[in-house]
Amino acid sequence: MLPLLKLVPTYKLHPVFRVSTLHRWVYQCFSASTNSLQMTSHNFDSNKKETDFNFLFNSCINVNVTKQLHALLVVLGKSQNVVLSTKLINLYVTFGDISLSRSTFNHIHKKNIFSWNSMIAAYVRSSKYHEAMNCVNEFLSVSDDLRPDFYTFPPILKACVNLIDGKKLHCWVLKMGFEHDVFVASSLINLYSRFGVLNAAHKVFVDMPVRDVGSWNAMISGFCQNGNAAEALGVLNSMKVEGVKMDTVTVSSILPVCAQSDDIVNGVLIHLHVLKHGLETDVFVSNALINMYSKFCRLEDAQKVFDHMEVRDLVSWNSIIAAYEQNDDPNTALRFFKGMQLVGIRPDLLTVVSLTSIFGQLSDQRISRSIHGFVMRGEWLEKDVVIGNALVNMYAKLGDMNCAHTVFEQLPSKDTISWNTLITGYAQNGLASEAIDAYNMMEECRDITPNQGTWVSIIPAYSHVGALQQGMKIHGRLIKNSLYLDVFVATCLIDMYGKCGRLEDAMSLFYEIPRETSVPWNAILASLGIHGRGEEALQLFKDMLAERVKADHITFVSLLSACSHSGLVDEGQKCFDIMQKEYGIKPSLKHYGCMVDLLGRAGYLEKAYDLLNNMPLQADASIWGALLAACRIHGNAELGTLASSRLLEVDSENVGYYVLLSNIYANSGKWDGVVKVRSLARDRGLRKTPGWSSVVVGSKVEVFYTGNQTHPKYTEIYKELRVLSAKMKSLGYVPDYSFVLQDVEEDEKEQILISHSERLAIAFGIISTPPRSPIRIFKNLRVCGDCHNATKYISRITERDIVVRDSNRFHHFKDGICSCDDYW
């Protein structure tokens, strides 16, 4: 007869009121004199049955009280008693002292199956899986008369660390006929789920003649942890059909699935179930609720759950801290961290991971360094890679890639995420070629396999420098394993094709991939925008709505900038309105920037200025910059002066603005203004962001910095530029010195214009590629106005199509004409 359902007494923990009983007792035994100790032992009837000791065992609340009880049992001559010793083994491991469990176990002369089971389980409970397996082997070799029973298997199955052993154990279970025991079968389900063999797990599950809520939970969590949300919810549903009610475990494994599959309806329904059945007093449940609401960005709900908790553990605090940290509120997160310290809960590794992210967001250099020190002192770097990865990420967020790289180098072990973090750090700090170098080094490591995270960090780096060939190589590699269908990877590829001027390739990829979320739509809308195809962007937006894809704030940034690049003022205005009225999206600085740009470019300078003045947010440099650029196009020196003075208040470091202002003055003949701006720039000792341009020749990306004279082809490049310059002048080109800020003689100014990075890159492209082939240039800043003009002439003289992508948009030069004229 198979043991199917058993009533199992679970180990109840120690009612506190009994503590005093034991203390009084132990006090009588030990704190008094030797005589009274003996007297007490005499008084205590040593023939008492084992169950008479229960109240003492129930009174043990920590390892010290347990030791006292242990000593008492020794005095009473009970140290050989297998029942009492087994209880001690379990108590010691409950309080985290596995070595005391072991020595207690060793002292038992006649070990029985109960004591072996407890010892094996004790190792598993303290995550010493290797020792647990050793103990099993010891058990099999030492005792001839004892056989494992169905209590032995669940812990062993849990300790199993590879699938091959798992399958052997499964055979063993079958041979001994334990496969229908609820606990053993649930453990098998759990084992197969851990190794991702869900069909095997599911087979064990369906073959079970009797299932308790634990078996359902094992199956559900198996699907959950392998990311099969639909199947998990399916099992949950049949559980409901069979009339089994969700318990705290079910709820805490299903809630993360709701978050993962963006299923807020089910999430809230489950929360209602929790409230109806009073499950919210369980810490696991409340913690899972906090995490779920955090993923849905519903911080009020997360906090409500947190506030109502009666008992909060480390995970609760970590969860609420991470909730605010993940939703860009580092200050509140920090307040909760302080609250946690106040109630005396010690931070663990994950707390520190959140803290690094918080300080990265707060961009506080000093505290960031102190947390680095804290990690080093605790030698936490050795404990887990995640903490090191978090530090690399923190320094990257602070823009300090030197420190990030140093920490990275010091990591005792590096995983794929370490590399991804480093690559992303370089890429997001505009150091694309360093990102590419890091990626190439990563490819050389044999034990590191790139994953989705790698692609989404390296592809943008390639598109940043216009390395179309390399990007396409990755695309080809991803087609082999279908990862290009991953929405995030595909979106990067779309963005890359867009930014590299291959709009058609971007479009065809877009139509190949799943489009249920706004993410790929936003990318393709932005691509259309920088190519000046505003009408098509608006049409695609209509398609997006027809396919019931929800537009978000990024959609509107893409859309507004598309309108702005194509001069679609009314349409842009309309988008701005429906964004607020129909979607309830509060415009951010980016949206206002697009609108100022849109109105300003089209010549509605006053309207743009009004909007800027009346917006509820503090204008930043990019918005004043947009207004200033518009003033330059339309030659409005007054407003331009005003904009630039405000601009220099918020960002006096960016030399580009001085150039713009000087250019405005020069165009309106205000030469004293030009002089003033130049001396201002000189006095501030401006170090400008190094401008660079890149050009792809063959499969190699060549990068040129302004004034770069170290390139191996330097002589030929400058020779070509001088030849071109003479031809350009004969066609009517006049250098525009207002783009030169330095106070030098005219011929030197011409030399400076000639050494602009975009000019060097174009010249290098001309001398390195066959005649009349097209040239693609990338520039990290905006193209200089004089270079823009010069490139028109160059395209005519050399009969080449020249495509220049700068930080703002595409410029397509063909036969002396550019696709856009408002180049600033």
Add this chain to the structure above:
DNA sequence: ACTGGTCGCG
């Protein structure tokens, strides 16, 4: 007397 299934990081 001993057994299974639950929450948090980049």
